[in-house]
Amino acid sequence: MRPLSEQNYYETLEVTSDASLQTIERAYRIARSTYEPTSAATYSVFSEDENVEILRRVEEAYAVLSEARLRREYDARLRREEFNERPRTPREPAIQFESQLEAPPPTGPVLSSSPLAQVEFDLDEPVEPEDGVYDGTVLRRIRMSRGIELEEISSLTKVSEIYLQLIEGNRYHELPAPVYLKGFLRAFAKCLKLDPKRVSESYMERHYQRGGGKG
Amino acid sequence: MWAVGGGKGGVGKSVLAANLATVAARMGWRVLLIDADLGGANMHTFLGVRGGTRVNLSDYLNDRVVDLEKAAIDTPVPGLRLIMGALDHAGNAETTREQRQSMIKAVRQLPVDLVVFDLAAGTDRATLDFFLDTDEGLIVATPEPTSIENAYGFLRAAFYRRLAQTMGTSPLRDLVREAMDRRNERGIRTPSDLLQEIDRLDEKEGGRFRQVLSSFRPRLVINQVRDSEEVKIGFSIRSVCRKFFGIDLEYVGYICFDDAVWRSIKECKPLVLSYPQSDAALYIRRIANKMLES
Numbered sequence A: 001m002r003p004l005s006e007q008n009y010y011e012t013l014e015v016t017s018d019a020s021l022q023t024i025e026r027a028y029r030i031a032r033s034t035y036e037p038t039s040a041a042t043y044s045v046f047s048e049d050e051n052v053e054i055l056r057r058v059e060e061a062y063a064v065l066s067e068a069r070l071r072r073e074y075d076a077r078l079r080r081e082e083f084n085e086r087p088r089t090p091r092e093p094a095i096q097f098e099s100q101l102e103a104p105p106p107t108g109p110v111l112s113s114s115p116l117a118q119v120e121f122d123l124d125e126p127v128e129p130e131d132g133v134y135d136g137t138v139l140r141r142i143r144m145s146r147g148i149e150l151e152e153i154s155s156l157t158k159v160s161e162i163y164l165q166l167i168e169g170n171r172y173h174e175l176p177a178p179v180y181l182k183g184f185l186r187a188f189a190k191c192l193k194l195d196p197k198r199v200s201e202s203y204m205e206r207h208y209q210r211g212g213g214k215g
Numbered sequence B: 001m002w003a004v005g006g007g008k009g010g011v012g013k014s015v016l017a018a019n020l021a022t023v024a025a026r027m028g029w030r031v032l033l034i035d036a037d038l039g040g041a042n043m044h045t046f047l048g049v050r051g052g053t054r055v056n057l058s059d060y061l062n063d064r065v066v067d068l069e070k071a072a073i074d075t076p077v078p079g080l081r082l083i084m085g086a087l088d089h090a091g092n093a094e095t096t097r098e099q100r101q102s103m104i105k106a107v108r109q110l111p112v113d114l115v116v117f118d119l120a121a122g123t124d125r126a127t128l129d130f131f132l133d134t135d136e137g138l139i140v141a142t143p144e145p146t147s148i149e150n151a152y153g154f155l156r157a158a159f160y161r162r163l164a165q166t167m168g169t170s171p172l173r174d175l176v177r178e179a180m181d182r183r184n185e186r187g188i189r190t191p192s193d194l195l196q197e198i199d200r201l202d203e204k205e206g207g208r209f210r211q212v213l214s215s216f217r218p219r220l221v222i223n224q225v226r227d228s229e230e231v232k233i234g235f236s237i238r239s240v241c242r243k244f245f246g247i248d249l250e251y252v253g254y255i256c257f258d259d260a261v262w263r264s265i266k267e268c269k270p271l272v273l274s275y276p277q278s279d280a281a282l283y284i285r286r287i288a289n290k291m292l293e294s
Helices: A009-013 A021-035 A048-065 A068-084 A094-100 A136-145 A150-157 A161-168 A178-191 A196-209 B013-026 B057-061 B097-108 B125-133 B145-167 B173-180 B191-201 B203-213 B228-245 B259-266 B279-293
Strands: B002-005 B031-035 B080-083 B114-118 B136-141 B219-225 B250-256
Touching: A009 A021, A009 A048, A021 A048, A021 B228, A048 A068, A136 A161, A136 A196, A136 B228, A136 B279, A150 A161, A150 A178, A161 A178, A178 A196, B002 B013, B002 B125, B013 B031, B013 B080, B013 B114, B013 B136, B013 B219, B013 B259, B013 B279, B057 B097, B097 B125, B125 B145, B136 B145, B145 B173, B145 B191, B145 B203, B145 B228, B173 B191, B191 B203, B191 B228, B219 B228, B228 B250, B250 B279, B259 B279
Parallel strands: B002 B114, B002 B136, B031 B080, B031 B114, B136 B219, B219 B250
Antiparallel strands: none
């Protein structure tokens, strides 16, 4: 395995070269929490300076791979390097790419990905609840298994974090009116890659059973 | 054959080992749980077995019991038998590598489907050998820096021991010994650094060691997780191990912090039986299923 300073941006973020933007964002979030100065995972492994340097590379990789034009240019550059079979060298900052790049060759080998870049950031937890009921506890379990914060769900769905907390806490009597709640549940389910209709119906059924949605 | 270890005490190794074994037994597997903590054995209590003066692992290691199967006792869980660890200082004898190897050989010949070793805290040779000589090594850590530090320490120590065992009488063995001192003059800090140094000195040997070490694929469980940030710590540890240590660690799952765990300990009954609907029991069953499927 090459030292970090020689890894390409895909290797730095541990994603494949065809990773979707969503995968890159998820990998970036995990890499950030891995190398931030207060990270429990690296506290005993790296010095503060080393953490800062690794984090700088992570930010640099994300800045390029999350921006379509920069990523295209970067991919072209990697292909050129592979095509020319030049030894890999540390990459220069993204800002310099455009001026240095020439047009990519019309044909050439596809970007290879090292074993390191085959990493998944899901634990492949089963999403089906054991009794088939999607209540707040189940939704929380699934969200945690995906390593997603309520804050992220809130920013994606525009549903207030307080409502999301009430949904996860099964606090039926404090939840908003059913017409709003159904929409919140569908949006929440979509973020967790669950069937929005099924989750909403299952949750609402329990909600009515427990006396929610009245008044 | 599985081993549950992890360096630090109190992170939930025994709870996980007892419950994984119970899940497998409930699925119809013939399971043997071995309490390999020769200094602080208490697996029997987790399972509701009174220790007293019953036969234990030390009796076998000290030749007081010749047939290993006779050292196994029944537990309240049908299908699950237990070899207890030593209960007192007198039984806490040092074991030799030969004794341990011969025991592993005897274990493999027992008429059971699954053996689970519950390892002691720390990185003494016996603990590392049991971890390395079984088929699946599980490392348990909690999301605190102290526990994670010990888990890395355990991984490093296990890796170096496997490497040293592979080397036989090779002169490179001294290099491994040197690398184990983290303040060594060569600046070797991680297993990955060590392999690079070996490559530099003897490329052919380096290739051979890499091949042997590619089979070192420990698994990680994060215990007592309270939020999704702590779930991610498992991915972070995996990243560090793969990127910087060159160790192919697999993050197999996590267990939520759950009061039901200590209630089950107080009741001396495995969690998956006493509180089967608890969050922690659910996650343990998932880990067990993953392990059994593989």
